[in-house]
Amino acid sequence: MKAYIFPGQGAQFTGMGLxxxxxxxxxxxxxxxxxxxxxxxxTDIMFEGTAEQLKETKVTQPAVFLHSVILAKVLGDSFQPEMVAGHSLGELSALVANGVLTFEDGLRLVSKRAMAMQKACELQASTMAAVIGLEDTLVEETCASIAGVVVAANYNCPGQLVISGELKAVEEACEILKEKGAKMAIILPVGGAFHSPLMEPAREELAAAIEATVFSEPTCPVYQNVTASAVTDPAEIKKNLMIQLTAPVKWTQSIQQMISDGATEFVEVGPGKVLQGLMRKIDRSVTSSGAAI
Incomplete structure (x- = not known):
């Protein structure tokens, strides 16, 4: 079976989509x-803008979404997904690709998501950090032992977990995790604590917009970040999307479940090759490639 996967924030590059x-x-x-x-x-920023301009939250998320969704549309009849998944922001791209959302509604939700997340980031000092080379359970236990807010946010691949939370709590977690043998525990250049409880104000704002949007029957299952399992019921898809901003991205688990359910080929649709790199670390027995016109 062929699965299509869609990247999230951070995959953008200058000239994308031209x-x-x-x-x-x-x-x-x-x-x-x-x-x-x-x-x-x-389009002016995507095609001709600088890397700094592309980093603006109101630009980054719509830009990555547009590149992914428009590429899928341009593929035409050759785009026949049997299952889809998207990393964080990429889940909205996946939901347009499998017919749950229209292009217009998907873009409006992405724009609302970006603005809501930006506002939440400005409420307090927060950040994310990549932890390399430790078991997930050890990272989770360490985060739970720290007084401030710090949680596992992105299960990207075995041995690579992103943590998220209050700035001081994340910094403390990084120091302890290095002492426990992490090859790397490094603060990421992001605007705030995505996929943590600190995104609650953004979740509430986005949930209202999601509630007011029509979700249709999908053409194929979507493996959602929150559940890491196949979902086809529009009401369930909507509910899971509402809690995505404060819940961890279970990417490793999603890919493993897709393979267990019969996926043999993965195609990344969108800018960059981040997800193809993660695929090789999750399971080398399946093929992964980038979509091309």
């Missing part, structure tokens, strides 16, 4: 539509 725009009238129409929905010319 090749799609130049090669496809479908892409041109969708990019222009996106400019109108967002109220600014995101």
């Amino acid at each position: 090749d799609l725009y130049e090669q496809s009238t479908i892409a041109q129409e969708l990019f222009e539509q996106a400019n109108k929905i967002l109220g600014f010319a995101i």
Whole structure:
């Protein structure tokens, strides 16, 4: 079975999407539509902007979403997913790809998500850190032993776990984890504590927007970050998406479950090759590649 996977924030690069725009009238129409929905010319920043401009929250998330979703649309009849999953933000791309959300509704939710997360980040000093080379349980136990808010946020692949929380708590966790043998425990250049309890204000804001959006029957199962299992019921998909911002991204578990359920080939749809790199660390027995037009 063929599975399509969609990257999240951090996959962006300067010039992203320009090749799609130049090669496809479908892409041109969708990019222009996106400019109108967002109220600014995101194409100018994607195609010609600097890395700093692309890092702005209101730009980054829609940019990665647009690259992924428009690439899937441009693939046309060759795009026939039997299962989909997306890493964090990428879950919204996956939900457009399997017909749960329209392009327009997906983009509006991504824009709302980005703004809500930005606001939540400004409420207190918070961050995320990558921990390399330790068992998940040891990282989880260490986080639980610290007085401040710090939790496991992204289970990216075996031996790579991202933690998230209050700045001082994350810094303390990093020091303890290094003492416990982590090859690396390094603060990431992110705006705040994504996928932690500190995102609760953003979750509430996004949940209201999700509640007001129509979710349709999917064409194939989506393996959601929150459950790491196949979901096809629109009401359940909606509920899981509402809690995604404060819950961990169970990426390793999702990929392992997809393989267990019959996935033999994974295709990354969107900018960069981050997910292909993680695939090789999760399970080398299946093939992974990037989608190309």
